[in-house]
Amino acid sequence: MKRAMIWTCALALGFSACGGGADKEQTTTSNTEKTTTMQTSEGKAVVYQVFTRLFGNTNTTNKPWGTIEENGVGKFNDFTDKALEEIKDLGVTHVWYTGVPHHAVITDYTKYGISNDDPDVVKGRAGSPYAVKDYYNVNPDLAEDPAKRLEEFKALVDRTHKHGMKVIIDIVPNHVARKYESLNKEAEGFGVSDDTSVDYKKDNNFYYIPGKSFKVPASLDNYKPLGGDEHALSDGKFDENPAKWTGNGSREAQPHFHDWYETVKINYGVRPDGTYDFSALPEGFDKKPAADHYAFWQDKEVPSSWTKFRDVALYWTKMGVDGFRFDMAEMVPVEFWSYMNSSIKNANPDAFLVAEVYNPAQYRNYIHLGKMDYLYDKVELYDTLKHIMQGHGSTDNLAPIQDGLADIEHHMLHFLENHDEQRIAAPEFAGDMMKGKPAMVVSALISTSPTMIYFGQEVGEPAAEDAGFGTNSRTTIFDYFGVPHHQRWVNDGKFDGGQLTEEEKGLRDFYVRLLNFTKNSSALMGEYADIHAFNRQNAADYGDKLHSFVRWDDQEKLIVVNNFDAAQGAEVEMQLPAEIVKAWGLKDGDKVTMMDQLYQQISADLKVENGVGKFNVKLAPLGSFIFKL
Structure with missing residues (x-):
């Protein structure tokens, strides 16, 4: 998103104004292009995480x-x-x-x-x-x-x-799980070709502890796998020789109970001393598009685990x-x-x-x-x-x-x-x-x-x-x-x-x-400015349980007001800083009716006096308004 060029971010004036998603390194031209692209597509993405099971x-x-x-x-x-x-x-x-x-x-x-899994290394x-x-x-x-x-x-x-x-x-x-076993015959599983006689090798998929066998962590707080139910494999043992490093980085053959003991760490070409066994990205690649990154890696030799995970994703x-x-x-x-x-x-x-x-x-x-x-x-x-x-x-x-x-x-x-x-x-x-x-x-x-x-x-x-x-x-x-x-x-x-x-x-x-x-809402892909600090300084009865900000573009102008107090409502004469009034093209004497966008039942009148916008709002406990001009 392009930044508003009319005025700068100015916390000292009691408000802050920042544009949308523009990277600092991008030029004004690329920011404008990004704004056009985003505002002509669908608005904000909404992700619904569901635990499928x-x-x-x-x-x-x-x-x-x-x-x-x-x-x-x-x-x-x-x-x-x-x-x-x-x-x-x-x-x-x-x-x-x-x-x-x-x-x-x-x-x-x-x-x-599918082979059975051992309750001793399953959470x-x-x-x-x-x-x-x-x-x-x-x-x-x-x-x-x-x-x-x-x-x-x-x-x-x-x-x-x-x-x-x-x-x-x-x-x-x-x-991955301590017992990784892919049934896919066209893709070699993790660790299948590893040299287990050494702790590290670039193309090993795991890190090893040669000469030591894995030991199940000592239980804490009387923990028992499966809540104590009997199971043929639940015997406090798991066959892994030599032991592998645990997923959170533990290098002990017997990790702690609070370690990620059910998993093993993947080796990405990072040596045990922390140095790298792969090419570094050239200077300036933080500004390169994904296509240039893709081209860069095409002639590079990378660790085996890199290609295996790439193949999984593809x-x-x-x-x-x-x-x-x-x-x-x-x-x-x-x-x-x-x-x-x-x-x-x-x-x-x-x-x-x-x-x-x-x-x-x-x-x-x-x-x-x-x-x-x-x-x-x-x-x-x-x-x-x-x-x-x-x-x-x-x-x-x-x-x-x-x-x-x-x-x-x-x-x-x-x-x-x-x-x-x-x-x-x-x-x-x-x-x-x-x-x-x-x-x-x-x-x-x-x-x-x-x-x-x-x-x-x-x-x-x-x-x-x-x-x-x-x-x-x-x-x-x-x-x-x-x-x-x-x-x-x-x-x-x-x-x-x-x-x-x-x-x-x-x-x-x-x-x-x-x-x-x-x-x-197109405004939510446009500009943002805080008006909370301005109201904290200038609006009576506006405390730190309230919060407000504005969002806008050429099509929409929004004022968002929230009350985080669960016990008390709030009645406040809100104020819109002069810089926002100017950016929105408002002027003294203007009176604009605003309608709440959540429930379409509450309106408020924004009046501009001496360059500052003002409107009265009455918020219920935990109440919010999204006012649209």
Whole structure:
């Protein structure tokens, strides 16, 4: 996005103004081109993350450590035309189907040629989706007929496309299951050709501890695999000789219980001393497009693991998958991402690539050098909003985040829930699903970046039950289970919300209204300016539980006002700084009626006096307005 050239960012004047997603290095011409491209296409992307195993499960037994027979499991086929249409109507553009690649599970599928997994190195009874066992197939739990599981997933991809949405799945390049065994005869599995007599070799896929065998971690807090149920392989042992490094980098033959002991670390040509065994990107490649990165790697010798993961990504791309969410991307060298992502973009220029990265100092490297489209905005925007929702954070901290990310704001994926985070409604987080409403308005509207929600978030799921492995407050990713609030929306497969409470229906209606507005508003792909600081200085009764900003382009002008206070409403004479008044072409004496875009029931009159705009607003507790001039 081009920056507003009329005035500069000026926190000293009590406001900040920053354009959309323009990179600092780009010229005014390229920014203008980017603005034109983005504003003539559909608006903001909306990602719906769904834990595939749980989505369609209508079994309400919810026995801790329950078996697949006891607690049930969701299937690919549960995403019916009706279910997908309801997801689409929520405002969704992309569905992230979490837990699709075949990961280690406890259920016996030996009659399908799949070896059994050892409970001593599997977390939960259903297994972690981030301990992938076979990248060329899908989780057999998710198929009505495990022998045809890949065909059932292909049909889901086709159905999702038919309903006008794109498909995202996970790739976890940092680690794989301790017992990786691909059934694909056309692709060599990880580690098959490794020289296990040495700790490191460039083309080894794993790191080894020669002379030592793997030992299962000592259990903590009386933990027992499968909750203590008997199992033929649950004996405190796992045959791995020599031992491999563990996924989180532990070099011990017996990792700690809190290490990622169910996984092994992938070797990307990084020697044990931290030096690299591959080519570095030339100076200035942070400004080069993906096509140049692709060309650069064509004559370079790269480690075996690079080509194997590239082939995995291209396999799923060819099948029709539209993008990937990359787990713990910053644990893998950025040069690999240049290689990987430029290969994906060469096959599908529109691929949607999202990375889990938590180090703000590395954001620009993973975007510009690694060619990621989007990164989690977790440690800045999410964490700040979480503190505000919990009642011990200030809205004064929001504008500086946007200022600091102004050059890459379009690349920062916004969310309030995902599979790693606590549910908003959980007592351990906010304890009230409604406290997420103003935060969601900020998260979805403050930037040009995509917005993501996690299934069940839109009906206030609190994740209150004990599923087995792990703790409540986060919906389990390790066990067979039902998701109670979400199940009330599923309504025995009708997907009509028939069992929701009135409060839950109201929350989902809020999400439908908000997300569809973000998807269709052109202003949200245009300019942004903070007016919160200006109102903190100049508007009476405007405290740090309120928050406001403006978004605009040539077609729309929006003023967004939020109240994060769950106990008290607010009545304020809001003020629009002179710089915004001028940029919007308003003048003294103008009186403009504004209509709220969420519920189309509240209006306000903006009056311009002495160069400053003013309007009165009355906000309910946790209330929000999106006023459109």
